[in-house]
Amino acid sequence: MIIRIPAKPVEKMSFDFEAEAKQFLPERVKSDNLIKIAGELNKIDGGWKATGSIKYGFEYNCDSCTKPSKYSKTINFDEVYLVNNNEDQYHFDSNEIDLTQLVIDAIVLDMPTRLLCNIDCQGLCPVCKKDKNKNRCGCSVDEEKNNPFNILKDMEVKNNGTTEKKNIKTKV
Ligand SMILES: [Zn+2]
Numbered sequence: 001m002i003i004r005i006p007a008k009p010v011e012k013m014s015f016d017f018e019a020e021a022k023q024f025l026p027e028r029v030k031s032d033n034l035i036k037i038a039g040e041l042n043k044i045d046g047g048w049k050a051t052g053s054i055k056y057g058f059e060y061n062c063d064s065c066t067k068p069s070k071y072s073k074t075i076n077f078d079e080v081y082l083v084n085n086n087e088d089q090y091h092f093d094s095n096e097i098d099l100t101q102l103v104i105d106a107i108v109l110d111m112p113t114r115l116l117c118n119i120d121c122q123g124l125c126p127v128c129k130k131d132k133n134k135n136r137c138g139c140s141v142d143e144e145k146n147n148p149f150n151i152l153k154d155m156e157v158k159n160n161g162t163t164e165k166k167n168i169k170t171k172v
């Protein structure tokens with residue numbers, strides 16, 4: 001992701017890269033796809049302003065239910081490269097501008113801390129490990145003991161029990 005600065009002065013440079021996405025992504029996700037980075041550099045006082053977009057995607061397992069899922073997004077960036085190095089700024093030297101760190105940072109900022117298959121994912125039941133998105137297993141979970149709605153759940157269970165007994169009687 002390196003842009004060479006030409007010897008003769010220019011005001012603007014455009015760039016368009018394709019590279020393996022893997023090298024820009026955190027280890028917890030995987031990708032065999034390419035990442036596309038396009039934009040331009042405009043000369044400013046003491047450096048360059050980089051603007052453009054990053055199109056990327058990856059595969060992951062849902063943090064809640066482990067279902068394999070895909071993510072893909074185009075994000076925009078607008079950053080400044082200054083000749084004086086400073087920890088908060090991107091640096092460049094007289095010959096080249098390296099966009100690698102900018103791309104990594106933009107992706108880290110964009111990526112959700114919890115990667116879910118769906119925003120409403122119910123996850124796996126901690127008791128029976130079944131996928132709660134697919135079926136309601138009815139297990140009672142300790143964490144829910146303080147939940148005021150728990151009484152309603154107990155009633156549901158009792159009603160179910162009664163229904164079962166009735167069915168047995170009918171059979172007999
Ligand atoms: Zn999920």
Ligand SMILES: [Zn+2]
Nearest residue numbers: 125128137139
């Ligand atoms: Zn369960």
